[in-house]
Amino acid sequence: EDQVTQSPEALRLQEGESSSLNCSYTVSGLRGLFWYRQDPGKGPEFLFTLYSAGEEKEKERLKATLTKKESFLHITAPKPEDSATYLCAVRNNFNKFYFGSGTKLNVKP
């Protein structure tokens, strides 16, 4: 059964304190692993797509990496505006998407 598990459920960081969010997955034929940012009361905003193990992508303070079983979203020197819920999803070879429950990140000034 295809599924995605994210950890931790919630993460509190001080401004400037780097950390990583984890996304573990099992999928029948990976056709992409996706990271989104979601602010309260809004739709998810696309961040990254990763397709194969070893791939990395960066955007400002965020860096996403992928292995055959998991992905990490590394946050370097976070700022309060990085506070949001981060969602991970996979697309299988039947074009269905499976989402994790998200990690709620709170960055204190």
Added chain:
Amino acid sequence: DGGITQSPKYLFRKEGQNVTLSCEQNLNHDAMYWYRQDPGQGLRLIYYSQIVNDFQKGDIAEGYSVSREKKESFPLTVTSAQKNPTAFYLCASSAAGAGETQYFGPGTRLLVL
């Protein structure tokens, strides 16, 4: 501007009433999706459509119905059979190719009076 629009932003349903949520996209995407999001839970797939005039049930389709008469539009009806409809509803679309990214609309919050 290309994107996905959802309306209304807030919707109130009376008991026994059917309500319809609108989703429109101008991204020329073939595939469209409806998800339900409850507090502390991941997105759950209600229905999806990969082509006009065709759609498939997702994991929680009971109490919902959809149509796909136009490429740009994928309305969701929450019927009176859905006993717990209070949630945040998200519409998404993607291009048809393998590995294409899914993009989301701003969401509709449905509340029961």
